[in-house]
Amino acid sequence: MPTDLHYLAILPEIITAATGIAIMLLDPFTAPQHKGRLGWLGVAGLLAAGVAGAAQSGRTMTAFGGMVQLDSYSVFFRWLFFGVSIGTILISLQYLKREGVHHSEFYALVLFATTGMSFMAASVDLILMFIGLETVAISTYVLAGFKRSDPRSNESAVKYFILGAFSTAVLLYGIAFLYGQTGSTRFDRVAEALSAQGPSAFFLVGLALLLVGFGFKVAMAPFHVWTPDVYEGAPSPVTAFLAVGPKAAGFAALVRVLYSALPDMENHWGDVLGLVAVLTMTVGNVAAITQSNIKRLLAYSSVAHAGYLLVGLVARNELGISAVLYYAVVYALMNLGAFTVVVIWSGAGETRVHLSDYAGIGFRYPFLTGCLSLFLLSLIGIPATGGFMGKVFLFAAAVQSHHVGLVVIAVLNSAVSAYYYLRIIVIMYMQEPAAQVPSVEIPVPAAVALVLAALGTLLTGLYPSALLDLASRSVLAVR
């Protein structure tokens, strides 16, 4: 019997899971027009979980036989995930009503996915990490197909499910190989065994499968092909969630695995990831140039940003990982924000997602387009935005560890990306509007999410030190 059954260490996850169950239990007693209340219950649960997480900050302990570790790293990512899920629910409240799919399963699934993401960041054991990842995956397959009568949504869910299930199998296969080599699934024991026996063919096969599995989950090239189709067809708030939450969770788990379980094997995964980073950035940015659908464009942009995040991993120093954490937050803010505008502007049935639908609306909807412009500028990495500081930290880390070539490629990629992001701004402000500019109403919860995301993007750009300090303190737990 493990003696360390510290339920307090997983209190935030218990709260999110329990809130999800409570939403399902209250669903039959809630009138269809009041389903939004269950969404607010979800927000309240996530806030409570965030407070519970805050109460634990500064403590370090392992629990459940060394399965899960409470440390500043897991607290950092918990806050990020709770924030992302709150944002997703705020955007969805009006959207679900508008699309005629206002069912409380949506909120419950978001909460369960949050529970899974949270465990991914906190786990120090391959089994728990895998179960967390599966919880996220299954919830998001269903969320992607939530608009059941929309064939695009169905297509998105089926593609995501088949490729996702396949990649999960590959990842599990990698875990099995790693276990076969080291005799344990705990990160610390894996690291011990590997440093004692050194790499073997068995380990290398496991590592390769593990990286391929993670590659699918965080959409690294060449395993990114599912991204545009899935992101385009899924309901827009779900796309926002997919692009931000599970991707950040994938990186959180990947960093833990690489730095806690495989630290001595750096020279086996470092160069591979460097190559993958170059490929991911370039493929994402080049493909984004030709897109005319804004959801597809943002999908490719999210692939490119996974590439920038990988630069921080390749740097293999402390600044690199703190930059990954920093950028994960900034990326979440600007991407959630950009998708919020897409959700609001797309209109009933998501008919306005073409770039030309944005023509000339700049001065008609100054709030919407102003926010979108800010997020796009941040995605490019213009100074005074969080995106700029994030890239500075990522690239500085890579220069510190003498990966100058990689940084040059990354900067060139940022320049390419400026083209397609700026094109949207040009379309919004400088093109003639369509004959009749449709009128949209901006729902209050989504507007709140938009303002928060915009403020966050600006604050992280103007006062980066607070967040960077938090990130670098969190990194100490991993190294």
Add this chain to the structure above:
Amino acid sequence: MEQLIFYSLAGATVLFGMLVVIARNPVHSAIFLIGALMCIAGLYLQMGAEFVGGVQILVYVGGVMVLFLFVIMLVNVRTAERVRQLSPEWKTALLLAGALSVELVYLVLKGPGVFATAAPEAIPALQGNTQNVGAALYTKYLLPFEIASVLLLVAMIGAVALARSRMD
């Protein structure tokens, strides 16, 4: 005696496996697959993994195969019988199968020492494999076991949310 049981089970597995592919009627294929899966369950039993053997029968023969049969009932068996058996990609398939068999023959000839594997963590002495699995689930793997129940709940909610005929 042990060897005799092993080879007859293994031989039957291969035979059933081939019949799955060769049979023209999909229902027959499904039934041959049940035979192959039962033989594999027998192999697990012989290795002293009676829990895995039991789960193999319960999950694969009981659950997955019934699902397969349901799906087969939905497609038209008569047309399926007339479809050409040999895939047009048979050359590629032959190449891949050839590569796989070369690998397998190489590994069998090399014996178990090809990969250096670690011995798994010591298992407390209990009576048999089922007790060990149960003990591990409720002690060492308690947390993943609990989260797996959330995972199953999610799958259930998801299936209901997607399959409900009319949403009110």
